[in-house]
Amino acid sequence: MATENTAWQLEDFVDSLVVELDKTRETLAVKAINKPLSYTVKEVALDLNIFPSYDGDQISFITAQPGQEGASKVSIQLGSITDQQVRATSKTPSAKGDITIDEIDVDKSTKKKLRKLGVNSVDDLKEIEQKNVDLKKVSDNSIDYGALAKQIQKSKRDQNPPRVQAVSLSLDEDEKPCLVIKGDNLAIDPGFNPVAVINKKLAGVMSTSPKEVKISLDSDLTDNNEVILTFDPFAVMKVNVKTGTAVS
Amino acid sequence: MIDEAFMPFQQILAEMLAFDGEFSDEEAGVRSYITRYEIESPVELDIVKDENGSLRIGTTPPLYYVDTSFRPSFHKLRFTAEISRKANGN
Numbered sequence: 001m002a003t004e005n006t007a008w009q010l011e012d013f014v015d016s017l018v019v020e021l022d023k024t025r026e027t028l029a030v031k032a033i034n035k036p037l038s039y040t041v042k043e044v045a046l047d048l049n050i051f052p053s054y055d056g057d058q059i060s061f062i063t064a065q066p067g068q069e070g071a072s073k074v075s076i077q078l079g080s081i082t083d084q085q086v087r088a089t090s091k092t093p094s095a096k097g098d099i100t101i102d103e104i105d106v107d108k109s110t111k112k113k114l115r116k117l118g119v120n121s122v123d124d125l126k127e128i129e130q131k132n133v134d135l136k137k138v139s140d141n142s143i144d145y146g147a148l149a150k151q152i153q154k155s156k157r158d159q160n161p162p163r164v165q166a167v168s169l170s171l172d173e174d175e176k177p178c179l180v181i182k183g184d185n186l187a188i189d190p191g192f193n194p195v196a197v198i199n200k201k202l203a204g205v206m207s208t209s210p211k212e213v214k215i216s217l218d219s220d221l222t223d224n225n226e227v228i229l230t231f232d233p234f235a236v237m238k239v240n241v242k243t244g245t246a247v248s
Numbered sequence: 249m250i251d252e253a254f255m256p257f258q259q260i261l262a263e264m265l266a267f268d269g270e271f272s273d274e275e276a277g278v279r280s281y282i283t284r285y286e287i288e289s290p291v292e293l294d295i296v297k298d299e300n301g302s303l304r305i306g307t308t309p310p311l312y313y314v315d316t317s318f319r320p321s322f323h324k325l326r327f328t329a330e331i332s333r334k335a336n337g338n
Contacts, residue, residue: 012303
């Protein structure tokens with residue numbers, strides 16, 4: 001007698017079933033090496049007695065337990081397909097660096113709507129945009145691509161946050177004092193001019209690059225200085241600069 | 249953990265496939281083999297989640313043959329196997 005049954009999603013069940021079937025095929029392939037007569041599994045079907053439930057978000061199933069009557073029946077049939085058919089019917093695996101919908105900071109209902117439209121990653125979204133599909137129309141005005149694009153940018157930036165490695169005082173070409181911030185992933189958005197505020201006063205940003213940002217110093221630094229850097233709308237950093245040393 | 253009375257799904261398929269599908273009568277000089285067979289069987293299932301959150305499908309043919317008022321839930325398993333290589337190695 002098994003322990004109490006666990007609720008499961010159809011997708012997880014099919015995934016496990018496919019894994020089990022692959023293991024069977026591997027076993028049979030080994031057996032075929034020594035045995036001249038061997039068999040391959042062509043089709044597997046399971047008729048399951050289950051009770052479905054819907055929690056408002058997703059449907060889960062629980063297999064009927066002994067003595068339980070009135071269960072629904074779900075039939076799952078796995079057939080053999082060739083590798084060519086797999087290529088023709090399957091999506092290309094996600095590229096390295098692709099962001100899944102789960103990683104984007106949008107509400108649950110938008111994620112759910114996107115999944116219903118077959119959008120599971122940022123690359124899927126880009127593909128839809130390239131084909132000039134109006135997401136607003138297909139989602140009954142509930143998905144705004146502009147807002148979504150911002151969230152995607154934010155998620156991408158979260159994966160590559162700015163890192164300050166060193167802050168130093170220097171002199172520019174005109175021998176005027178300037179603050180040099182060195183690090184990684186600093187000013188990476190070419191469409192945005194970074195903004196610097198030193199001790200609550202706006203400071204001029206002289207030059208920017210992903211590795212270095214130079215800020216002009218119009219007034220003298222004090223012993224302890226607060227430098228707020230906005231590299232782009234999704235990367236704001238506060239650095240405390242003590243004269244002589246820097247702590248980020 | 250799958251209940252110990254149950255075996256992983258792949259095992260039940262492998263067990264059902266573990267037979268010699270060749271029949272020969274040397275005197276008559278006849279050799280026959282099964283080319284395809286289909287099995288349909290009631291099974292009991294034990295579906296559990298492992299520590300990684302993956303589902304483990306445990307299955308077994310009916311465990312008890314005593315007719316009781318409190319009957320297990322029998323699911324149905326069907327599968328088809330076909331010969332992959334003939335006796336002459338082709």
